Amino acid sequence: MTEAGERALSQPAIDISIVVPCYDRLNLLTRTIQACLSQQVDAPISWEIVVADNHPDRLAAPVVSAFDSTIPLRHIAAGDRNIAEARNLGVKAARGAFIAFVDDDEAPEPGWLMAHYRCLARTGADASFGAISPIFEGGSPPGWDPQGRYYSTDFGLPDGTTIEPLKWFPPRPRGVSTANVMLKRSSCFSGDKPFDEDFGRTGGEDTLLLLRLAQAGRRFVWCVGAEVVEFNEAGRQSFRYMCRRVQRSSRHSAEVRMAISSHKLLTRMSVYFIALSQLSVFGTLWALRRKPAYVLQICKALGKLGFARFEFIPE
Numbered sequence: 001m002t003e004a005g006e007r008a009l010s011q012p013a014i015d016i017s018i019v020v021p022c023y024d025r026l027n028l029l030t031r032t033i034q035a036c037l038s039q040q041v042d043a044p045i046s047w048e049i050v051v052a053d054n055h056p057d058r059l060a061a062p063v064v065s066a067f068d069s070t071i072p073l074r075h076i077a078a079g080d081r082n083i084a085e086a087r088n089l090g091v092k093a094a095r096g097a098f099i100a101f102v103d104d105d106e107a108p109e110p111g112w113l114m115a116h117y118r119c120l121a122r123t124g125a126d127a128s129f130g131a132i133s134p135i136f137e138g139g140s141p142p143g144w145d146p147q148g149r150y151y152s153t154d155f156g157l158p159d160g161t162t163i164e165p166l167k168w169f170p171p172r173p174r175g176v177s178t179a180n181v182m183l184k185r186s187s188c189f190s191g192d193k194p195f196d197e198d199f200g201r202t203g204g205e206d207t208l209l210l211l212r213l214a215q216a217g218r219r220f221v222w223c224v225g226a227e228v229v230e231f232n233e234a235g236r237q238s239f240r241y242m243c244r245r246v247q248r249s250s251r252h253s254a255e256v257r258m259a260i261s262s263h264k265l266l267t268r269m270s271v272y273f274i275a276l277s278q279l280s281v282f283g284t285l286w287a288l289r290r291k292p293a294y295v296l297q298i299c300k301a302l303g304k305l306g307f308a309r310f311e312f313i314p315e
Contacts (some may be wrong), residue, residue, distance in 0.1 A: 002188075003055050008200055010198055012066050013042060013046065013095075013096055013106050014046050014047065014048050014072075014094075014095040014096045015045040015046050015047060015096060015097055015117075016045060016047040016048075016096045016097070016098045016099075016100060016113065016117060016182070017047070017048050017049075017050055017094030017095060017096030017098070017099050017100070018036050018047065018048070018049045018050065018100045018101075018102060018113070019050050019052060019087070019090035019091065019094055019099055019100070019101050019102075019120070019158050020032055020033070020036070020049065020050070020051045020052065020090075020101075020102055020103075020104055021052045021054060021078065021083055021086035021087055021101075021103070021104065022051060022052065022053055022054065022055075022060050022086075022104035023054050023081070023104070024059055025053055025104050025105055026059055026060065026103055027186065027225045028069045028105045028231055029051070029060055029063055029104045030063055030066075030225035031101065031107050031231065032103075032104050032105070032106060032107055033049065033051065033063070033064070033073070034067075034107075034122075035106075035107035035108050035109075035122070036049050036108060037049070037067065037069050037073070037108060038110060038129050039108065039111075039112065039113040039114070040110045040111055040113060040114065040293045041113060042114060043117075045113065045117065046202050047071065047072075047096065047113065047246075048071065048072035048073070048074065048094070048095065048096065049071065049072070049073045049074070049076050050076060050090050051063075051064050051073070051074065051075045051076070052078035052086040052087065052089055052090035052093070053075060053077055053078050053081065053086075054079055054080065054081060054082065054085070055079050055080070055081075056080045056081070056084035058075075058077055059089070060065050060075055060159060061075050070263065074093065076089060076090065077089075077197070077284050078090060079200075080221060081201060082197055082200035082201055083200050083203065083205060083227045083246075084193075084195035084196060084198075084199055084298060085195075085197050085200050086195040086198070086199030086200075087101070087178070087194075087195045087205065087206070088192065088194065090194045091185075091189055091194065092192065094184065094185075095098070097184070097186070098116075098117065098120065098182055098183065098184060098185060099182070099183050099187055099188075099189065099269055100113065100116060100181065100182040100183075101178040101179070101180075101181050101182075101183075101206075102179075102180060103230070104230040105181050105230055105231050105232075106121055106132070106179065106229065106230045106231075107228060107231070108180075108227070109227045109228065109229065111182075111224050111225055111226075112227060112228060113132065114226075115130065115224070115225035115226035115227075116128050116130065116181075116182035116223055117182065119159065119160060119182075119221060119223040119225075120182060120184065122160065122239065123160045123219075123221050124219075125160075125184075125219040125220060125221040126172065126184045126187045126188055126213065126218040126219050126220065127161075127181055127183040127184065127188060127218065127219075127220045127221070128181065128182050128211070128220070128222070128223040128226065129155075129163060129180060129181050129220065129221070129222055129223060129226075129227070130180045130181075130222075130223045130226030130227055130228065131152075131153060131154040131155075131180070131226070131228075132152060132153040132154075132179055132180055132223075132227075132228055132229075132230050133152055133154070133227060133228070133229050133230070134148045134151035134152055134229070134230050134231075134232050135229055135230070135232065136148070136151075136231075136232050136237060137232065137233045137234045138234065138237075141237075142237040142238070142239070144239045144292045145242075147166065149237075149299070150246075151230065151232055152234075152294065153175075153179070153180075154226065155172075155173035157172075157173070157222040157224075158175070158222075158224070159222065159223065159224035159225070160222070160223075161221060161222045162219060162220065162221055163220040163221060163222055164214070164220075165210065165211055165214050166211065166214050166215065166228065167200060169234075170287055172215070174211045175207075175253075176207065176220060177206050177207060177210070178206040178210075179230075180226065180227075180228045181226070181278045182226070187218055188213055194209055195208075195209050196208050196209070196259075196309075197257075199252075201233065202249070202252070203249075203252055204252035204255060204256050206252070207252065207253065207256050208256045208259055208260070210216075211252075211256060211257075211260050215260060219305055220307060239292060242296065242301045243295065243296065244299075246296050246299050246300050246303070247299040247300065247302055247303040248303060249300075249303065250299070250300040250301070250302075250303025250304050251303040251306060251307075252303075253303075253304075254303065254304045255280055256270045257271060258271075268275065271304050272304070272305065274301075274304065275300075275301040275302075275304035275305045275306075276301070278297055278298070278300060278301035278304070279298060279301040279302075281297075282294045282297035282298050282301070
């Protein structure tokens with residue numbers, strides 16, 4: 001038997017691996033790990049937590065070592081300031097048949113793990129996605145968004161509903177990311193680098209992988225009950241920050257659509273047409289009614305047209 005085979009046999013079987021990529025939000029990471037360790041698991045499954053540390057000084061190592069847990073909890077060195085590399089190394093280190101991702105500023109609700117696991121078992125899907133609810137430093141949403149709408153993700157679909165991110169009609173929520181997801185390892189990850197590291201310093205690497213999986217016929221579903229809570233620090237609560245965020249995300253979306261397209265000129269023309277239509281409609285609405293929502297739609301249009309830098313946004 002090869003050395004790799006012997007090593008694989010010596011490792012206990014794991015049903016689920018929770019991968020937490022992180023950089024330098026250490027106070028939030030502590031909260032995330034605690035929530036992952038506090039999952040209410042009422043079935044005979046095994047699970048672990050892998051913290052993929054993307055900071056060159058491995059700042060998360062002492063945070064992880066401070067926990068004393070019966071649940072396997074591991075810290076791994078995961079590159080330097082490249083989120084795609086952190087995800088790739090996290091997947092490589094994980095031993096689970098299912099891989100769940102959660103961000104280091106999120107805290108899964110106690111039933112999160114089992115909700116995802118049961119949803120995939122029940123539907124036979126390749127990936128399940130759940131809701132993200134915000135909480136805010138200071139205790140309340142910013143005045144320009146009193147319901148916290150722009151900090152929330154909830155498709156509002158029945159449990160197990162198929163999500164079709166490549167399908168534009170009929171209109172339905174379709175934006176997918178790894179902020180709250182569980183994926184079947186056997187059908188969703190191949191090769192050493194499933195996440196494109198060229199997108200790793202800009203973002204969009206998760207959407208690119210997920211759209212490629214959708215192109216390959218993988219099935220995505222919405223999972224009611226698999227909820228996480230995202231903590232929004234003061235730096236995220238300004239309207240200026242959100243404008244930059246949606247503009248940058250819109251450019252990511254356009255570039256990802258280009259990356260997966262087999263008709264790039266036609267795709268680019270379609271993106272520009274949508275962007276110009278957005279500019280026309282929401283520019284007119286802004287001139288008439290001056291609502292923040294219209295400004296954000298204008299920012300999305302500008303992002304599609306390429307008017308957004310790819311750098312990380314300071315928070």
